[in-house]
Amino acid sequence: xxxxxxxxxxxxxxxxxxxxxxxxxxxxxxxxxxxxxxxxxxxxxxxxxxxxxxxxxxxxxxxxxxxxxxxxxxxxxxxxxxxxxxxxxxxxxxxxxxxxxxxxxxxxxxxxxxxxxxxxxxxxxxxxxxxxxxxxxxxxxxxxxxxxxxxxxxxxxxxxxxxxxxxxxxxxxxxxxxxxxxxxxxxxxxxxxxxxxxxxxxxxxxxxxxxxxxxxxxxxxxxxxxxxxxxxxxxxxxxxxxxxxxxxxxxxxxxxx
Amino acid sequence: xxxxxxxxxxxxxxxxxxxxxxxxxxxxxxxxxxxxxxxxxxxxxxxxxxxxxxxxxxxxxxxxxxxxxxxxxxxxxxxxxxxxxxxxxxxxxxxxxxxxxxxxxxxxxxxxxxxxxxxxxxxx
Numbered sequence: 139x140x141x142x143x144x145x146x147x148x149x150x151x152x153x154x155x156x157x158x159x160x161x162x163x164x165x166x167x168x169x170x171x172x173x174x175x176x177x178x179x180x181x182x183x184x185x186x187x188x189x190x191x192x193x194x195x196x197x198x199x200x201x202x203x204x205x206x207x208x209x210x211x212x213x214x215x216x217x218x219x220x221x222x223x224x225x226x227x228x229x230x231x232x233x234x235x236x237x238x239x240x241x242x243x244x245x246x247x248x249x250x251x252x253x254x255x256x257x258x259x260x261x262x263x264x265x266x267x268x269x270x271x272x273x274x275x276x277x278x279x280x281x282x283x284x285x286x287x288x289x290x291x292x293x294x295x296x297x298x299x300x301x302x303x304x305x306x307x308x309x310x311x312x313x314x315x316x317x318x319x320x321x322x323x324x325x326x327x328x329x330x331x332x333x334x335x336x337x338x339x340x341x342x343x344x345x346x347x348x349x350x351x352x353x354x355x356x357x358x359x360x361x362x363x364x365x366x367x368x369x370x371x372x373x374x375x376x377x378x379x380x381x382x383x384x385x386x387x388x389x390x391x392x393x394x395x
Numbered sequence: 396x397x398x399x400x401x402x403x404x405x406x407x408x409x410x411x412x413x414x415x416x417x418x419x420x421x422x423x424x425x426x427x428x429x430x431x432x433x434x435x436x437x438x439x440x441x442x443x444x445x446x447x448x449x450x451x452x453x454x455x456x457x458x459x460x461x462x463x464x465x466x467x468x469x470x471x472x473x474x475x476x477x478x479x480x481x482x483x484x485x486x487x488x489x490x491x492x493x494x495x496x497x498x499x500x501x502x503x504x505x506x507x508x509x510x511x512x513x514x515x516x517x518x519x
Contacts, residue, residue: 306496307430307481308489317479318448324426324433325444361496 159316160330165386166319168329168394176341180393188270188339188391191346195271198264204255210268213252217275225273226281226388229377231288238292240376241269242348243368260367266346270337273390280385281334289377292370296378299371305362311375326395332383333376335392342395349376396504398484403474404462409484409504419513422506423452429502429510434480438517449480454519464511468502483507 169177179185199210199217214220228241235247242260245268249255258265283289300311314323315331322328336349343351350372354364365371396409408414422429424442431437436445437452455464466473469484482488483501502510 303489304491306489306492306499306501309479309481313479314448322445322447324446358493361493362491363493 159382160319162385165332165383166330167332167334167386167389169335169389169392171320171327171329172393172395176393176395180335180389186339186391186393188337188346188393191267191270191337191339192274192391194263195267195269195274198268199271204249204253206252206254208253210248210253217271221272221275223276223279223282225269225276225390226279227284229289229292229373229380230284231286237370238289238373238377240373241272243373245269245272261348261351266337266348269348270346270391273337273388276388277390279388281380281383281388283377283381283384292374292377293381295371296374296376296381299375300378300382305357305360307360309360311356331379332386333379334383334386335389335394337390338392338394340394346391349379398465398469400466400470400473401462403466404460405465405469406462408508409465409469410508412508414505414508414510414512416509416513416516418506419509419511422502422510423513428506431510452514452517454517456515456517457519459514461511461515464514465507468507468510 169180172180179187183189196217202209202212211217225241228244229238230244231237232239232244232247234251235243239247242258242265245265246257249257258268303310303313311331314328319328319330333349336352337346339346340352350365350367353372353375357364365375398405398409399407423431423437424439426433431452432439432442432445434446434448435450435452436447439445459467467480470482471478471480472482472488481501484504484507486498486500
């Protein structure tokens with residue numbers, strides 16, 4: 139009997155270890171886990187609250203900023219042409235910064251180096267607006283993270299963090315979003331955790347927010363100490379999540395419950 | 396409180412006293428204290444939002460003895476190292492715990508006993 143029980147425990151643990159990444163064909167955007175009303179709110183630009191933010195971002199795109207009085211548009215021109223697909227490629231290795239940066243950091247590098255303008259704070263209205271405006275130009279485009287050896291370490295770190303248990307509740311991202319998506323956590327459907335709609339309007343926040351803000355929410359739920367905004371850990375996690383969602387269509391600005 | 400694992404159970408009450416099942420029920424359904432219904436469902440018709448990540452708590456008192464329930468709450472990893480159920484009464488093996496929860500178990504000894512007492516009343 140004892141040996142039988144021990145074997146059972148062993149087998150169970152083997153099964154748990156092999157609970158694996160989601161097959162490409164089974165990937166679903168968070169959109170598919172939402173009710174029809176919320177889906178309609180996202181799809182209709184006139185009811186999507188994130189579009190107000192996109193409009194603000196469009197005005198910022200045209201506005202001269204900083205010592206050189208240059209606007210984003212001064213260099214990049216028509217965003218609908220020049221920014222198409224760009225957000226779908228971030229985070230990416232930036233040669234100037236010498237590290238992997240996310241879209242918000244890329245915008246701030248432009249401000250620093252080309253506009254001579256002060257950096258925008260994480261989660262600030264203006265950075266969310268500019269990010270949302272740029273990301274909007276990628277709506278419908280497939281996520282296309284480059285296969286870049288210079289990002290390999292960050293990607294590996296992101297994968298490790300995604301699978302690592304943390305916090306008083308000792309959970310990992312993977313336990314919910316790889317192994318138990320579609321199940322109910324306290325009555326709420328667990329999505330697969332894809333990053334294809336950020337920045338997005340979250341009904342729970344009654345506001346726009348970044349992927350990092352969303353990740354902090356999850357970490358607080360796990361009773362873990364959240365990583366800081368802009369930390370290498372968050373950039374690595376963002377990169378891994380985008381890689382994990384490679385090929386999925388961008389929805390920014392998405393609406394989520 | 397120290398405890399002794401014998402086989403798949405902890406036979407002795409952590410407090411030396413039997414728990415209070417009424418208080419245990421309150422802890423089980425609480426979204427801040429026990430957190431049980433985030434993952435489990437159970438015979439709680441008034442609780443609208445219940446989880447499906449783990450087995451129903453219905454019949455737990457038939458399936459397990461008091462001692463077996465106690466070990467499952469205290470440290471389920473002793474029975475399945477890969478369990479997703481948090482260990483409610485041990486501190487080791489967790490990383491990056493938020494400062495407000497650092498060096499604290501999820502439940503205290505009396506709360507563990509209350510929950511054990513309540514779960515043992517859930518009979519098929």
